[in-house]
Amino acid sequence: MLVSVYRYNPEKDAAPYMQDYNITIPGNRDVMILDVLALVKEQDSSLVYRRSCREGVCGSDGMNINGKNGLACITPISEATNGKMDKLVLRPLPGMPVIRDLVIDMSMFYAQYEKIKPYLQNNTPAPAIERLQTPEEREKLDGLYECILCACCSTACPSFWWNPDKFIGPSGLLQAYRFLADSRDTATAERLAGLSDPFSVFRCRGIMNCVNVCPKGLNPTKAIGHIRNMLLSQQV
Amino acid sequence: MVASVTNLGRSGLYDWVIQRLTAVILALYTLFLVGFVAASPDLQFAQWQGLFAQTWMKVFSLAALMSICGHAWVGMWTISTDYLKNAGVRFLFQLVCAGFLFVYLVWGIDILWSV
Numbered sequence: 475m476l477v478s479v480y481r482y483n484p485e486k487d488a489a490p491y492m493q494d495y496n497i498t499i500p501g502n503r504d505v506m507i508l509d510v511l512a513l514v515k516e517q518d519s520s521l522v523y524r525r526s527c528r529e530g531v532c533g534s535d536g537m538n539i540n541g542k543n544g545l546a547c548i549t550p551i552s553e554a555t556n557g558k559m560d561k562l563v564l565r566p567l568p569g570m571p572v573i574r575d576l577v578i579d580m581s582m583f584y585a586q587y588e589k590i591k592p593y594l595q596n597n598t599p600a601p602a603i604e605r606l607q608t609p610e611e612r613e614k615l616d617g618l619y620e621c622i623l624c625a626c627c628s629t630a631c632p633s634f635w636w637n638p639d640k641f642i643g644p645s646g647l648l649q650a651y652r653f654l655a656d657s658r659d660t661a662t663a664e665r666l667a668g669l670s671d672p673f674s675v676f677r678c679r680g681i682m683n684c685v686n687v688c689p690k691g692l693n694p695t696k697a698i699g700h701i702r703n704m705l706l707s708q709q710v
Numbered sequence: 711m712v713a714s715v716t717n718l719g720r721s722g723l724y725d726w727v728i729q730r731l732t733a734v735i736l737a738l739y740t741l742f743l744v745g746f747v748a749a750s751p752d753l754q755f756a757q758w759q760g761l762f763a764q765t766w767m768k769v770f771s772l773a774a775l776m777s778i779c780g781h782a783w784v785g786m787w788t789i790s791t792d793y794l795k796n797a798g799v800r801f802l803f804q805l806v807c808a809g810f811l812f813v814y815l816v817w818g819i820d821i822l823w824s825v
Contacts, residue, residue, distance in 0.1 A: 672791075673791075
């Protein structure tokens with residue numbers, strides 16, 4: 475199988491380039507892209523990529539696989555090649571500075587995540603044991619808390635490409651709504667006040683690239699719609 | 711919170727609401743005009759002038775004209791802040807857009823009230 479990988483080592487290379495490898499998959503099995511990368515690394519130990527849990531939980535190995543962002547560890551070759559099993563093109567997540575090969579600098583992504591204050595804020599006295607939620611209140615967090623911050627969605631979003639310093643991006647906004655929807659959080663007004671400017675939320679044009687690529691099957695566009703509705707009902 | 715001094719309402723929510731409200735007005739105006747033309751197979755100049763001579767049509771047309779200006783400003787401002795990274799070029803582009811929209815508005819009012 476032909477595997478074409480984006481290579482760039484700023485200490486050696488003047489410009490990035492694509493390097494082709496011929497990889498033999500043992501038993502022609504339908505393995506994951508991360509397994510293919512391990513076989514490439516056996517051929518060429520200079521290749522650099524991030525990986526950790528290898529089961530879609532840590533979000534380290536987000537990359538652009540045959541033109542679509544995804545996690546290498548849970549994307550089988552058959553899915554990436556539409557069943558053809560012929561060629562793989564692996565690039566770093568688009569729109570972010572490349573540190574080396576498939577490793578990107580995620581500082582801007584984390585800066586946006588930090589902006590939404592991703593922690594519970596509650597100004598009422600702490601109860602003796604814990605803050606309780608009804609099953610219905612807890613249910614509101616489903617489809618939000620599962621985000622693993624792999625950045626596949628935000629780096630697939632043109633609005634994030636153009637304004638990564640101003641637009642929070644789908645991942646950050648999904649998390650923003652996770653705390654807005656939490657019955658234990660009392661900072662709703664402050665959170666919404668920080669989101670009503672023309673860039674933070676309203677740069678989303680609703681093209682749903684984020685929904686298309688999310689490896690966890692989450693829906694940031696829907697969460698952004700909920701934030702808009704909250705802002706609207708608060709300020710009309 | 712990201713501040714901006716050139717967008718229409720100084721607030722993303724305000725711009726978002728304006729863009730949607732103006733879209734509804736423009737859609738209604740377009741549907742009305744298409745409907746009027748379709749319902750008048752032998753449309754003559756006198757009939758066309760008669761339509762625009764009525765006060766309610768002037769009000770409706772002015773609402774549509776102002777909607778075009780608001781809608782276009784929000785849209786063009788968004789485009790300029792997406793694609794034009796040089797502040798000087800961006801401001802110049804916004805100035806040209808604002809100039810065109812202002813001319814459209816004044817000229818449009820002049821045409822409407824001369825009927």
